[in-house]
Amino acid sequence: MRDAVGTVQSLLVLGGTSEIAAATARRLVADRARRVVLAARDPAGAEPLAGELRSAGATDVEAVRFDATDFDSHRAFVEEVFDRHGDIDCVLVAFGLLGDQDELMRDEAAAVGVVQSNYAGAVSVSVPLVERLRVQGHGTIVYLSSVAGERARKSNFVYGSSKAGLDAFAQGLGDALQGSGVQVMVVRPGFVRTKMTAGLEEAPLATDADAVAEAIATGLRRSADTVWVPAPLRIVMSALRHLPRPVFRRLDI
Amino acid sequence: MVEARAADAVADAVSGAGARGVLARGLGRSYGDAAQNAGGRVVDMRSLAAVREVDADAGTAVVDAGLSIEQLVRLLVPMGLFPPVVPGTWHVTIGGAIAADVHGKNHHRDGSFCEHVEWLDLLTPQGQRVRVTRSDDRELFEATAGGMGMTGIVLAARLRLLRVESAYVAVDRERAGDLDDAMSRMSERDDDYRYSVAWIDCLARGGRLGRSVLIRGDHADAGAAQRSSSNGALAFPGGARLAAPPWTPSGLLRRSTVRLFNEAYYRAAPAREVGRLEHMRSFFWPLDSVRNWNRIYGPSGFLQYQLVVPQGREDALRGALERLSDAGCPSFLAVLKRFGGQNGLISFPLEGWTLALDVPAALPGLSRLLDGLDELVAEAGGRVYLAKDSRLRPELLPAMYPRLSEWRAIVERLDPAGVMRSDLARRLDLR
Ligand SMILES: Cc1cc2nc3c(=O)[nH]c(=O)nc-3n(C[C@H](O)[C@H](O)[C@H](O)COP(=O)(O)OP(=O)(O)OC[C@H]3O[C@@H](n4cnc5c(N)ncnc54)[C@H](O)[C@@H]3O)c2cc1C
Ligand SMILES: NC(=O)c1ccc[n+]([C@@H]2O[C@H](COP(=O)([O-])OP(=O)(O)OC[C@H]3O[C@@H](n4cnc5c(N)ncnc54)[C@H](OP(=O)(O)O)[C@@H]3O)[C@@H](O)[C@H]2O)c1
Numbered sequence: 001m002r003d004a005v006g007t008v009q010s011l012l013v014l015g016g017t018s019e020i021a022a023a024t025a026r027r028l029v030a031d032r033a034r035r036v037v038l039a040a041r042d043p044a045g046a047e048p049l050a051g052e053l054r055s056a057g058a059t060d061v062e063a064v065r066f067d068a069t070d071f072d073s074h075r076a077f078v079e080e081v082f083d084r085h086g087d088i089d090c091v092l093v094a095f096g097l098l099g100d101q102d103e104l105m106r107d108e109a110a111a112v113g114v115v116q117s118n119y120a121g122a123v124s125v126s127v128p129l130v131e132r133l134r135v136q137g138h139g140t141i142v143y144l145s146s147v148a149g150e151r152a153r154k155s156n157f158v159y160g161s162s163k164a165g166l167d168a169f170a171q172g173l174g175d176a177l178q179g180s181g182v183q184v185m186v187v188r189p190g191f192v193r194t195k196m197t198a199g200l201e202e203a204p205l206a207t208d209a210d211a212v213a214e215a216i217a218t219g220l221r222r223s224a225d226t227v228w229v230p231a232p233l234r235i236v237m238s239a240l241r242h243l244p245r246p247v248f249r250r251l252d253i
Numbered sequence: 254m255v256e257a258r259a260a261d262a263v264a265d266a267v268s269g270a271g272a273r274g275v276l277a278r279g280l281g282r283s284y285g286d287a288a289q290n291a292g293g294r295v296v297d298m299r300s301l302a303a304v305r306e307v308d309a310d311a312g313t314a315v316v317d318a319g320l321s322i323e324q325l326v327r328l329l330v331p332m333g334l335f336p337p338v339v340p341g342t343w344h345v346t347i348g349g350a351i352a353a354d355v356h357g358k359n360h361h362r363d364g365s366f367c368e369h370v371e372w373l374d375l376l377t378p379q380g381q382r383v384r385v386t387r388s389d390d391r392e393l394f395e396a397t398a399g400g401m402g403m404t405g406i407v408l409a410a411r412l413r414l415l416r417v418e419s420a421y422v423a424v425d426r427e428r429a430g431d432l433d434d435a436m437s438r439m440s441e442r443d444d445d446y447r448y449s450v451a452w453i454d455c456l457a458r459g460g461r462l463g464r465s466v467l468i469r470g471d472h473a474d475a476g477a478a479q480r481s482s483s484n485g486a487l488a489f490p491g492g493a494r495l496a497a498p499p500w501t502p503s504g505l506l507r508r509s510t511v512r513l514f515n516e517a518y519y520r521a522a523p524a525r526e527v528g529r530l531e532h533m534r535s536f537f538w539p540l541d542s543v544r545n546w547n548r549i550y551g552p553s554g555f556l557q558y559q560l561v562v563p564q565g566r567e568d569a570l571r572g573a574l575e576r577l578s579d580a581g582c583p584s585f586l587a588v589l590k591r592f593g594g595q596n597g598l599i600s601f602p603l604e605g606w607t608l609a610l611d612v613p614a615a616l617p618g619l620s621r622l623l624d625g626l627d628e629l630v631a632e633a634g635g636r637v638y639l640a641k642d643s644r645l646r647p648e649l650l651p652a653m654y655p656r657l658s659e660w661r662a663i664v665e666r667l668d669p670a671g672v673m674r675s676d677l678a679r680r681l682d683l684r
Contacts, residue, residue: 001291001676001679001680003286003643003644003645003680004285004286004556004643004644005556005614005619005643007620009680032646034647135272135273136273136291137293138292138676181292
């Protein structure tokens with residue numbers, strides 16, 4: 001159960017090798033989380049983090065196989081996690097692919113791959129997930145959306161559109177779950193220095209995974225619906241959203 | 254949520270509980286998640302509130318578990334009787350008082366609520382209705398007293414009552430300059446009083462750490478009360494409630510404000526005052542006459558923290574107070590009191606000193622501060638109160654409640670399928 005100060009006792013990470021997820025898991029274990037399930041395409045890749053979390057005090061940590069685009073496996077995957085580990089206080093939906101915009105526009109299969117993991121994968125796993133969370137009557141799903149979904153940009157609109165879809169889904173889901181005890185938190189980071197963005201030119205207000213983790217922990221404590229990282233991005237994006245198309249188009253972003 | 258219109262409805266609710274189990278709820282006055290059961294069934298006990306019998310000669314009453322202390326007090330006082338133990342709010346049910354084995358200002362003398370329960374009727378997790386007495390079913394009685402609802406649903410109980418001559422309390426007040434002063438005054442003279450607490454100024458530091466106002470008294474006799482009330486000594490007027498203003502700004506709880514308030518309260522208390530008559534309502538339940546009193550803590554609310562450390566570990570209490578005052582933790586209500594012995598297997602009271610306080614949930618660094626206090630308390634052989642807990646680290650529970658394993662074994666035998674469930678139990682791996 002999440003306690004009165006919002007600290008989480010059990011955590012399921014989808015995308016257990018993500019750097020943002022790793023920082024968040026470390027942060028939550030430092031607080032109080034004791035049971036952690038790291039679900040990743042390559043569970044062996046999540047083992048070092050699992051070991052680290054164990055030595056930080058988590059008592060029950062397991063790395064399991066999960067592929068966001070293997071839709072048919074999602075229901076059984078969710079059932080198994082809940083049956084084996086009991087109540088889950090927080091689910092972090094962290095998997096995602098950025099892709100290279102130019103390349104994606106030359107390779108439709110790759111473009112669909114981005115959409116399938118970031119959007120369709122999230123929707124697919126959420127359906128059985130929500131079913132189980134409704135039954136337990138509590139828990140928070142944290143979706144890693146992105147500022148890229150706020151307004152499509154010519155530099156990354158395949159990724160951006162997939163996050164826009166995810167973001168809309170998560171918002172609607174949060175509203176639909178009102179009163180069920182289950183909550184949804186949408187996290188919209190800007191540029192975060194992780195392996196996803198390695199080699200890219202930093203955007204203004206760039207931040208790192210630990211800052212996102214901290215913002216997620218604070219958001220959980222406050223039961224926030226939406227979290228921007230860093231916080232001023234909310235204002236920036238609101239301005240960008242209202243910029244007329246002809247002006248926006250000329251921006252080099 | 255199922256309403257308990259009759260004992261049969263409770264039985265149906267228990268036998269039809271699903272995988273997420275079932276839990277009784279009284280008036281929901283436990284501060285944390287003790288009366289919640291996410292995804293499962295909750296039985297609202299409030300309508301099971303009959304008074305079955307009052308035996309004025311024997312000084313006993315048989316009441317349903319959903320009856321509130323308020324209802325009981327209003328009924329009994331005009332008859333010259335009073336519940337043996339009352340907590341700081343009268344909006345609690347008999348079932349809640351048993352499940353948390355509540356304590357009052359008289360714990361040092363009279364012990365906790367369940368010491369005055371002759372028997373209780375329990376609907377067990379397996380659906381049997383059993384009468385549990387302390388002598389014949391010692392195990393089950395001690396597991397139910399303070400057992401936070403995990404042994405089944407209490408349907409009714411027979412209580413031993415206290416005789417009173419009036420609805421007034423004769424109260425002595427005196428100031429204590431620091432913690433040692435307060436503790437030694439309490440140790441020396443507490444036994445002369447049925448009721449005794451000290452209000453502590455948590456913001457006082459250094460040499461004034463623990464400065465407090467001692468408030469002690471006993472039920473006033475009829476003669477004294479007659480002189481001060483035109484309505485008769487046992488009168489219990491209804492009385493409208495003052496409302497805390499809805500706009501009470503959260504700034505009210507700024508440290509400087511609390512400092513001023515605490516200073517004024519301390520100064521306003523007489524250095525010594527003897528035998529002042531106070532009506533029961535303001536003596537026992539001052540907060541109940543301020544509706545929404547918790548608003549003074551602002552929209553983010555507050556946590557209640559209550560610890561007890563054993564006799565002989567006064568150093569740990571001092572340590573806890575030092576940390577609170579160093580953190581500048583603003584608290585209007587910090588109460589120190591002496592406890593007598595333990596009752597149920599996982600009842601909170603323990604012979605020693607208890608400190609209860611409200612802390613604003615928005616206080617920065619609050620989690621770490623309280624985690625640190627938990628460790629200090631556990632190390633000293635003390636514990637925190639489950640009925641008020643909302644954030645304890647589960648690992649500390651066995652150290653705090655050394656008889657937990659005995660209790661768990663009983664509950665496991667009684668309820669192997671895990672029918673009785675609560676969020677508190679889930680969060681703390683209680684059972
Ligand atoms: C302002 C304030 C002051 C307080 N002061 C004190 C104090 O001085 N001393 C003290 O000891 N406590 C104090 N408390 C705590 C309070 O007395 C306890 O939390 C008490 O249990 C609340 O009773 P309730 O009827 O509201 O029970 P709830 O909060 O509804 O439930 C509390 C627990 O009791 C169980 N329960 C309720 N009814 C039954 C039943 N029929 N059968 C089995 N289990 C049942 C529930 O499952 C739950 O575990 C105070 C609380 C407040 C808000
Ligand atoms: N970094 C940023 O600037 C930024 C900004 C805003 C939002 N975000 C979002 O934050 C989340 C975490 O990103 P990050 O920065 O931590 O990047 P990251 O370290 O690259 O993490 C993304 C993870 O997603 C996993 N993944 C990709 N496809 C998957 C699939 N089909 N099934 C299962 N897992 C899959 C990857 O696992 P493998 O190890 O198997 O490849 C990878 O570990 C992502 O959703 C990202 O879109 C990031």
